Amino acid sequence: MPSKRLSVVVTRRLPDDVETRLSELFDVKLRDNDTPMTRGELLDAMQSADVLVPTLTDTIDAGLIGQAGDRLKLIANYGAGIDHIDVDTARTRGILVSNTPGVVTEDTADMVMALMLGVTRRIPEGLATMQEGAWNGWAPTAYLGHRIGGKRLGILGMGRIGQAVARRARAFGMQVHYHNRRRLRQETETALEATYWESLDQMLARMDVVSINCPHTPATFHLMNARRLALMKPSAVIVNTSRGEVIDENALVRRLRGGELAGAGLDVYERGTDTNPELRSLPNVVLLPHMGSATREGRLEMGEKVIINVKTFADGHRPPDQVLPSML
Template structure:
């Protein structure tokens, strides 16, 4: 008898068909499951769930869904999943790191460039029919080439962004991370570790790529923004909540920094209304990994994890990107 799973988000038809070869699949349809009560109801009798961003999977939900054995996400971030609670109940959790590194770095760099060069702001001006003459200062922004790139969070994606800046645009790269990179990696990237205040003071373009956690909540707030140069830009492709969006909107309105590019927001898909009232911000709806090849790779990896975690016989195995593989050990 096939294990039952819930696919809680819309996904590629080919991935659904692959899952149906191994499981009794209940798919969410055209819209993701966003209400907690619905998620609990539809998880009854299910051994696994295929997710990205869903209502929080925590101890209370797990206790209400006692058959659940695997939570497999096609996203990298897993702050919507209580890993400790899952581990305590021997529920396997997996994410999808690695496969989206280069695509997200492409987008992060593009968003930073659009922010620096005021692309969105100037497009709105043009579409509104306001362009009537050439002026020397018409939407004059900041240079990217040879400007100082600051990277907050030097994991896979941060390093990929640093490479683009250093090798492609001749940017001096400074970074701050909880742990310093090996000297050889720093040399390869042309990157210099600095403390956080120095990063904020010296960066012409700050790109944030840290994972979200209780420790990184509002890592960039009013005090941190006050340290930045008036001509600096801030780009967030990390997670909503890492930046205090209200404080950022105020800093942008008062021109205490030049501009910001945001792909993630606290409480998304809702966003702070003040961000919609300032012109010097580029807003995108959490699409940094949204190329078709990358999204397919993310979905396939989540399917690989589910099949390995819940499969029988030759289909059983070690999920390739398990976050708590110890739950698979026999007691």
Template sequence: MTQRLPDAVEDYLRKQLGARLSPDDSGLNRAELEAAICNHDIILATITDRFDAELLAMAERTVKLIANFGTGVDHIDLAAAQALGIMVTNTPDALTEATAELALLLMLTAARRGGEGERELRSGQWAGWRPTHMMGMGLAGRTLGLVGFGRIAQCFGLKAQALGMNVRYYSRRPFVADNPGRLVAERVDTLAELAASSDVLSLHVPGGQATHHLIDANILSVMKPHSILVNTARGPVVDEAALAHALEEGVIGAAALDVYEREPTVNPRLLRSERSVFLPHMGSATIEARTAMGFQATRNIEAFLRGEAPPNRVA
């Protein structure tokens, strides 16, 4: 295990599988990760562990399974893993509700200027109630645009619909909603069309080369001046330099981000946007979700040890 996990997960892994636990929550550096993959058959990894082709080549005769703690696997060279016969699994279902809740939090906070208001109050600058103070944007009747239409997007869309929002989505392939009859969402043909028509544009696509800088200066330029960009997906999906420029020039109203292009570094120009909201990659950070993710990873490991196909195999 490359990092600490919730107590219940660690207790089970230690007692039932004899897992070697990480000593702290800082993760393994490159040298430590190299040592780990050369001495273990199974690695329970997290999104901060970078398994490139060079590193995986060292594990060819040792590691048989990388059980990823998280949905995204863009930090693992899947082609190299497959070529070397290293199986990779993930945890796609356990964090859906938690991440959708955080997307809702980001959207509401940015729309209603919650971050600004809290900072003003804490700093002692609040002068009292007045009719024109901190007026934000109501969401009822507004349009939420979902980029991607998987589990998290649909869950978030349903929550936004309950607020009275209209839901549209862009996906390269049409999807049938997992909750037919409840979520009503209109599919649009292009990302630019979705961006231009949305008051809130929320990203729900995987990371990787195919989505790198999917949100660039061109897409930002067609968004509404009051619109909010929400990202709970992967940081590199957004060109942060272009986003910083769009915020500085008033091209869009605010950004509400949980992930960043060069984590844990955040572009300092973004932080100067007062109305925007920034969180430290907390999408799945509930005790319920993180515990469920750990046990989903455990089920993948146990199936592998029994010689069965892990339920969440991605490579």
């Protein structure tokens, strides 16, 4: 007689192939619409399921975890970032947490380059002109931007994504610099032709473009604060595809508005969907709706990792992508 299947609750709509495979393997409750669950709905799910499959739009804090049912034994996050989950509290309750690392690396690095080019080459301005039917023909001084070849790129956070950005930047002829909690191994640094800066402040003062690729932790909250933004050259550009909380958004607006920074390309925001209206009004800013990992291939791979984590757990083993204390 087959053993009872795990009860799994999925908090958002996932790609059809992923939902179908989950349904084949487990007793799954899928989301009918693609809106985030309310706190009450999340609590109901956590009190009735063996496994919860949340996304970054779900805040799984200590209060919710404290009220979770005894059945809940795994939070299999659909995504790599886990700052929306109180992993420590989950661990004290005997609840494992897994994620989907490595899947979005190449997609996010592509978006870094897209934002970099979008800002420096004034692509949104040109696009708006064409869409409005306002183009009157080519002119020698129209829409002048800057080439990125030969420019210095400072990468803040040299993990998987930071290194993927470095490889792309070298292909564009940029000089790669980086600041990281730990210096890369010599062979990796050499392969990337990257210059390490122990001092973030010293690196920022010398860069033409700064790419934020570090996670959001208590240590990185407002890491790019007003003082550090002031260190950057007025001709410099900042790009952020990691977490919005890493940049003090109000300080960034002040410097952009005052001409003390040349531009910004942002895919993430300090207050989530509540974007600063002043950012939307600045011509030297490119804003995207958290599209960094939005490829069909990436979303399917994320789902496959979730399935592997849940299936491995169901078979009595530790999920391969379990989040451990040393990772936090």
